[in-house]
Amino acid sequence: MKKNFLLGFALLMATSAFGQETPTEGKALIQNSFKHNWFIQLQGGGSLTFSEDHKKTSLTDFIAPHVALSLGKHFSPAVGARLQVGGWRSNNYSAALKDTYKREYLQVNFDGMLNLMNVFTPYTHEKAFNLYALLGAGYVHGFKNEDMNMSRTNSIVPRAGLMFDFRVSNRINLNLEAVGNLMSDEFSGITRGRKYDGTLNVLAGITFKLGRSSFDTVEAIDPNEINRLVNEVRSQQSLVNDRNATISEKNSEIADLKNKLASKPDVVVEKTVDEEVVMNAVVVFKIGSSQLQDNQEINIYNAAKYFQENPNMDVRITGYADKSTGSAATNQRISEQRAEAVKKILVSKYKIDASRITTEGSGDKVQPFTSDAWNRVAIFTAVPRKK
Numbered sequence: 517m518k519k520n521f522l523l524g525f526a527l528l529m530a531t532s533a534f535g536q537e538t539p540t541e542g543k544a545l546i547q548n549s550f551k552h553n554w555f556i557q558l559q560g561g562g563s564l565t566f567s568e569d570h571k572k573t574s575l576t577d578f579i580a581p582h583v584a585l586s587l588g589k590h591f592s593p594a595v596g597a598r599l600q601v602g603g604w605r606s607n608n609y610s611a612a613l614k615d616t617y618k619r620e621y622l623q624v625n626f627d628g629m630l631n632l633m634n635v636f637t638p639y640t641h642e643k644a645f646n647l648y649a650l651l652g653a654g655y656v657h658g659f660k661n662e663d664m665n666m667s668r669t670n671s672i673v674p675r676a677g678l679m680f681d682f683r684v685s686n687r688i689n690l691n692l693e694a695v696g697n698l699m700s701d702e703f704s705g706i707t708r709g710r711k712y713d714g715t716l717n718v719l720a721g722i723t724f725k726l727g728r729s730s731f732d733t734v735e736a737i738d739p740n741e742i743n744r745l746v747n748e749v750r751s752q753q754s755l756v757n758d759r760n761a762t763i764s765e766k767n768s769e770i771a772d773l774k775n776k777l778a779s780k781p782d783v784v785v786e787k788t789v790d791e792e793v794v795m796n797a798v799v800v801f802k803i804g805s806s807q808l809q810d811n812q813e814i815n816i817y818n819a820a821k822y823f824q825e826n827p828n829m830d831v832r833i834t835g836y837a838d839k840s841t842g843s844a845a846t847n848q849r850i851s852e853q854r855a856e857a858v859k860k861i862l863v864s865k866y867k868i869d870a871s872r873i874t875t876e877g878s879g880d881k882v883q884p885f886t887s888d889a890w891n892r893v894a895i896f897t898a899v900p901r902k903k
Contacts, residue, residue, distance in 0.1 A: 552728040557586040557598070557691065559721030565619075566714040567704035569611040577616050580607040582717050588629070593639040593731055596629040596648075603656075606715065608704045610664075619666060619705060620659045623697075625675060627652030638841075641730035648679040650695055658703055671700035681723070689723040732802075745887055756796035763793055763898070767826075792832075795819055795896040799858055803841060803892060806853035808861065816858060819896045820866035830872045832897040833858050838888035839880035852877030858894045872901070 563582035570578060581604045588598025603622040610617060630649040658669035677695030684690055699713040797819040799812045808816075823831055835855035837847035855875035862868040883891050 549728075553590040553596075553731070554726040555588050555590075555598075555729075556724045556726065557584070557588065557600075557721055558724075559584045559586070559602075559691070559693070559719040561717065561719035561721075563604070563606060563718075564716045565606045565608055565704060566716070567608055568706045568708050568710050569609045572611050573609045573616070577609055578607045580605040580618070582719065584717075584719060584721070588627075590629075590631075593634040594631050596631070598627050598629060600625040600627060600654075602717075606658075606703070608706070610706065617661065617664045617705070619661055619703065621656055621703075622659075623654050623656045623673075625652050625654035627675070629679070639731065642683070644683050646681040646683075648681060648693075650675070650677045650679055650693065652676075654697060656697070656699060656703070661705070664705055666705040669700060669702045671703070673700070674698050677717075686729065687725050689725070690721070691723055692720050694718050741887065745885070745890060748885070753796055756794060759793045760796070792900070793898040795822065795898055797822075797896050799854075799894040800890075801854055801892045801894070803838075803889075804850070806835075806850055806857050808857055813861070816861050817866070820862055820868060822898070823862075823868050823872065824866065826898070828901050830874070830899045830901050831862070831868070832899050833862075833873065833875045833894055834897065835875070835877045835894045836882065836884060836891050837878075837880050838891040839883060840888040842880075844879060848877055848879035850877075851879050854892075854894045874899075 560581070560583045562579050564575070564578045565580070566578075582602060583604055584600050584602030586598045586600040588596055590596035601622075601624055604620065606619040606621060608617055608619060609615070627650050630651070632647045632649055633643060633645070652675050654673050654675055656669070656671055656673050658666075660666060660668050675695055675697045677693060679691055679693035682690045695717045697715045697717065699715055701707050701710055701713055703713045797815040799808070799815050801807070801812075802809065819831070823829060833855040835851035835853070835858075837851045837854075839847065841847075842850070852875070855877055859870075859873050859875050862873060863870050880891075884893070884895065885891050
C-alpha cells in the first residue's frame with residue numbers, strides 16, 4: 517500500500533517539476549519566477565485517532581487538538597507544494613483499562629497540492645473558491661508516555677486529503693481541510709490485530725500570500741500563424757501609409773489655397789481634410805489588463821507628434837478586447853479603460869488638449885484582427901476638427 521502511495525506522490529511531484537515547461541498546442545503557457553507565489557498558512561482544529569479499540573467508546577473521546585504551520589509555493593496555476601510542521605495530542609482508548617489515554621506527537625509533512633479548479637476550468641487569480649487535492653508524506657515523532665508505559669516512536673507516514681480554499685483579498689485566503697494519515701501500529705501504544713493506526717486532521721486556517729500571487733499567460737502561436745499576421749499587419753500598414761499620403765497631399769493643397777487667398781482680405785476660406793483616417797500607431801495590451809507597457813509608448817509618441825503638428829485634426833481612441841476571454845460586460849469595461857489609459861498619456865505627457873480627444877470602447881463586438889491576441893489594442897483615428 518505504501519509503495520503505491522509513494523508512486524502516486526512521485527507522479528504528482530513530476531507534474532510540479534515539468535508541467536509548466538511542456539506547452540500544449542493551442543493552449544496558454546504559464547510563466548512564473550521562483551520568487552513568486554509563496555504563501556504561509558496558520559491552521560488549527562481537531563484530530564481523530566483510529567486504533568484497535570476506537571469502536572469501543574464514543575467518537576468524541578478521540579477528539580484532540582491539532583495545530584499546523586506551513587510554508588508553500590504554487591509552481592503553476594494547477595500544481596503547488598508545502599512544508600508543514602504540526603501536531604499536538606492524540607486521544608486513544610484502551611479496552612483493557614476501560615479508559616482513554618493520550619499521546620503527544622510532532623509531525624513534519626511535505627505535501628503536493630493539485631488545484632482541481634484550475635485543472636478543469638480556465639485559470640484566473642481572482643477565483644472566489646479553489647479545491648485542492650493533497651498528497652504527501654510525513655515524519656511523525658510520538659513522545660514517551662510513562663504513565664501508559666509508551667516508548668517514543670518515529671515513522672514515515674503517507675497522507676492524503678482535500679483543502680477548500682476561499683479568497684478574501686489579494687493577500688488573504690481562508691481554508692478548511694481534512695487530511696488522513698496512515699500511522700504505524702505502534703503510534704497508539706497498542707499493537708493487536710491491526711497493521712496500521714490512522715489519524716484524521718480537520719483544520720481551519722488562514723493563508724497569507726507573499727509577494728506576487730498571480731501568473732502571466734502567453735499564448736502559444738504557430739509560426740505559420742505569426743507569418744500570416746505579420747503579412748496582414750504589413751498590408752494594413754501599406755493601407756495606412758496610402759491614406760497618410762492622401763492627407764499630406766490634401767494638406768499641401770490647403771496650404772496653396774491659403775497662400776492664394778492671402779491677397780484677398782475680404783474673403784477668408786479654410787479647408788480641412790474631409791475624411792477620417794485610421795493611423796498606424798496601435799497600442800497593444802496584456803490579456804485582461806488596461807495598464808500600459810513601457811515598450812508601447814513609442815506608438816503613443818508617434819500619434820502625439822502627428823496631432824501636435826496637425827492642430828486641425830482631432831483624435832478618436834477606440835479600445836478593443838478579444839472575444840475569446842471574459843464576458844461581454846467585462847470586455848466592454850476593459851476596452852473603455854484601455855482607451856482612457858492612452859488618452860491620459862496624450863494629455864498629461866504630450867499636452868494634447870483633452871477637448872480634441874474622444875474615447876470609446878468597442879468591447880469584443882468588433883475584432884480588427886483575425887487573431888485574438890492582436891485584438892487587445894487601442895487604435896487611433898484622425899478626425900477633422902469641426903468648426
